[in-house]
Amino acid sequence: MDKKNIALVSLILAFAAGFCDAATFTAADELFSAHVTGNFIVFAYDLIRGAGTQSWLKLLSFPVFTVAVVGAGWYAPKLKSGYTLLFAEGVILLVAGAFDLAFDRPGTTWSAVLPYVVVLAMGIQNAFGRLYATAAYAPTTMMTGNVTQLTLDVAKILMPGVWNSDKRPAFGKQFIIIGGFLGGCVAGAFLAAHFGLWTIALPGLLLLFISFL
Numbered sequence: 001m002d003k004k005n006i007a008l009v010s011l012i013l014a015f016a017a018g019f020c021d022a023a024t025f026t027a028a029d030e031l032f033s034a035h036v037t038g039n040f041i042v043f044a045y046d047l048i049r050g051a052g053t054q055s056w057l058k059l060l061s062f063p064v065f066t067v068a069v070v071g072a073g074w075y076a077p078k079l080k081s082g083y084t085l086l087f088a089e090g091v092i093l094l095v096a097g098a099f100d101l102a103f104d105r106p107g108t109t110w111s112a113v114l115p116y117v118v119v120l121a122m123g124i125q126n127a128f129g130r131l132y133a134t135a136a137y138a139p140t141t142m143m144t145g146n147v148t149q150l151t152l153d154v155a156k157i158l159m160p161g162v163w164n165s166d167k168r169p170a171f172g173k174q175f176i177i178i179g180g181f182l183g184g185c186v187a188g189a190f191l192a193a194h195f196g197l198w199t200i201a202l203p204g205l206l207l208l209f210i211s212f213l
Helices: 006-027 038-048 053-078 083-103 109-131 144-158 171-195 197-211
Strands: none
Touching: 006 083, 006 109, 006 171, 006 197, 038 053, 053 083, 053 109, 083 109, 083 197, 109 197, 144 171, 171 197
């Protein structure tokens, strides 16, 4: 696969994942779209408090996510460039955001479907991260591993006698990923809360931008 500006790709992917995760959590009844396993926790919490229909619907995120991952994995070998997957993800988010802005009304079927369209897009990004691991500095949709690595890198500096390693800590790379994700979370939560879920079109535009680098 052709190489693009890895720092910019890493930043945009992390921002997009953080944005979509926070946007759906804020504006779609606490649904995680990027880190979908978080929905197990939310569902369990709702379950002990008397889960309603909306809580049970959260479980749909898993088959939707699975379909996206399987589809991306099946289609990737047929592509000239793996970045086509990101282009498809960007188109999904952009079109869904535009459609929501134009036609959404509270309580409509579309308002219930849109969050799972975002899950579909994030499934593609998760698959991209696994299929093309060197396209970004680190995984962009789940930050636990990145924060763990950053902590270990800091420990190597503070306790050199304990941590013996010739590998130079990649602080800059970790800050790009974690900072991008955090920035996306803040932007996604704020924009979705104040303007609606159609704002997922913004990361969609950024993902399309990657294709033209």
